[in-house]
Amino acid sequence: MNALTQISFFIIVSSSSKYAEYLGGTATFSGLVIGIPTVFSGMALIPVMKIDQGAYTRPIHFSCATMILGHILYGLAYKANYLYLILISRCVSGLAFTNFMYSKRFCSDPRIVGVRRRTTLAGWLVVGQGIGFSVGPFIGGLLYKIGFSNSVFNGYTSPGWLMAVIWLVFWGIFAWYFQDVPRTRPNPPHTESPIQLNPPPFHPQNPVADEAGSRNPPPDFSSSLSNSITLRQWGVTVTMCWFAMTCFFTLGAWEANIPIFTAAVFDYSPFAAGNFIALGGISTFPLLFMNIYFVRRTQDRYILALGSSLGLLGLLTTLAILLADRVTFGSLFACWFLVALGFNIASTVTMSLLSKQFPGEWNGRISMMIQYSNFTGRVLGAVWGGSGLRVGMVNYVGLEIAFLGLGGIMFLTLWRELKAKTG
Numbered sequence: 354m355n356a357l358t359q360i361s362f363f364i365i366v367s368s369s370s371k372y373a374e375y376l377g378g379t380a381t382f383s384g385l386v387i388g389i390p391t392v393f394s395g396m397a398l399i400p401v402m403k404i405d406q407g408a409y410t411r412p413i414h415f416s417c418a419t420m421i422l423g424h425i426l427y428g429l430a431y432k433a434n435y436l437y438l439i440l441i442s443r444c445v446s447g448l449a450f451t452n453f454m455y456s457k458r459f460c461s462d463p464r465i466v467g468v469r470r471r472t473t474l475a476g477w478l479v480v481g482q483g484i485g486f487s488v489g490p491f492i493g494g495l496l497y498k499i500g501f502s503n504s505v506f507n508g509y510t511s512p513g514w515l516m517a518v519i520w521l522v523f524w525g526i527f528a529w530y531f532q533d534v535p536r537t538r539p540n541p542p543h544t545e546s547p548i549q550l551n552p553p554p555f556h557p558q559n560p561v562a563d564e565a566g567s568r569n570p571p572p573d574f575s576s577s578l579s580n581s582i583t584l585r586q587w588g589v590t591v592t593m594c595w596f597a598m599t600c601f602f603t604l605g606a607w608e609a610n611i612p613i614f615t616a617a618v619f620d621y622s623p624f625a626a627g628n629f630i631a632l633g634g635i636s637t638f639p640l641l642f643m644n645i646y647f648v649r650r651t652q653d654r655y656i657l658a659l660g661s662s663l664g665l666l667g668l669l670t671t672l673a674i675l676l677a678d679r680v681t682f683g684s685l686f687a688c689w690f691l692v693a694l695g696f697n698i699a700s701t702v703t704m705s706l707l708s709k710q711f712p713g714e715w716n717g718r719i720s721m722m723i724q725y726s727n728f729t730g731r732v733l734g735a736v737w738g739g740s741g742l743r744v745g746m747v748n749y750v751g752l753e754i755a756f757l758g759l760g761g762i763m764f765l766t767l768w769r770e771l772k773a774k775t776g
Contacts, residue, residue, distance in 0.1 A: 358449070361485075367490045369386050369439075372509040390450050394451050412451060419446065424517035426513075431505075454723075457723065458716060462716060475701050490631050494624040498622070592763040600660075601728075601734060608630060610738035657703075658764070660696060664699060671685075671688040709773040
C-alpha cells in the first residue's frame, strides 16, 4: 500500500506542468498541484485518528475511497476544461494520503513489532518510497508520450484513470485479505508451576485507608506520560521532526523542479523528464536494499548521519555546477542520485528512532508528529521546486542546504541522546 500511495503521489509529476499550462496555469501552480495533497492530509489526520479505534481497517477503507474519487476528478478536468478541477482532485486525493502515517504506525506498533525490527521495516517503507518516485514519474511520462488522442483518456488524464482502476482492485484485495491488529498487546505465555502453593489469606491492616484509596480515581495516564518526558527527549523529538521535514522538502522540491528545469536547460519533454527522475530513483534501489541489511546492525544516528552527508554532498555539487555554469546530463544526474539516495536513507530512521525512545503508548502521537513534518516538507518542497527558476536556482539549492545545516546543528548538539537500539 505504501508503494502504491507513493506512485499515486508522483505519477503526475512528469506531465502536471503541461496539464496545468494547457488549462491556463503556471509552473508554480503545477508545483501547488503536486504538493497540495499533503495540506489536506494534515487537515484530515486528526479526525481520521478519532474514528480509527486504534486499528487500521477504517482508515484504509477511507483512503481507498477518497483516492479513487480524487483520481477520477483528475481525469475529468480535461473534459471539463477547468483548471481548478485538477487542484480539487488532488485535494480529495490528499485525504487518502493519511495512510502514509498509518503505514509508519503499523511498522512501529508495539502490539505486533518489536523494538529491534522497527528500523528494518522502516527501510522497507523507504524502498516503497523509492518505487513511488521512480515508477510513478516513468509511467506518467510514458502515458504522456503515448497520448491517446481523445478528450477523456489522453496523455494528461490517463494517469488519473489508470490509478483509479488500480486502487479499486487494491481495495477489493484489502477488504478480502487484511486482518487487523489485536486491540491490546499480546501477553507472554503463562506457564504454571507443577506445585501450586496457596498463599495465606491477606488481611489489610488499614481498611479505611484502603477504601479511601479505592474511591480515589487513578491518576491521569496521559498527563503522567507527558510529565515523564524529559527536556532532552523533547529535543530529540524536535530534531527528528526537523529532519523528517527536511528530507521530504528536498525530495519534493527536486521532483517538482526537475521537469521544469530540464525543460528550460535541455528542452526535455515530460516523458524525458519522467525518465530522468525514474533513472535516478532506480539507480538507488541496490543501495536502498543494502540499507535494509545495514540498519539491522547499525545505530539509527549513524544511518541519519550517513544519509544527511550524502544528501549534502549532492546539494553542494549542484551548487558548484550552477555557479560554474557546467550543467550537463551527467553532472545533474549525479547530483540527483546523491540527493535521492541520501535523503531517502536519512528518512529511514526519523520514526523508528523516536519509537525506540518513547513508551509504546506514545506510538500514535509520535507517528502523527513525524507525519505532519513529512506533510509540511512535501507541500513546501513542491511549491519551492515549482518556483525554482523564478527565485533563481542558486537560491533554490541554498535554502535546502540551510535547512540541512540547521538540522546538523541540532544533530550534533544531541548526539548522545540520539543513541537507540539497533534493528
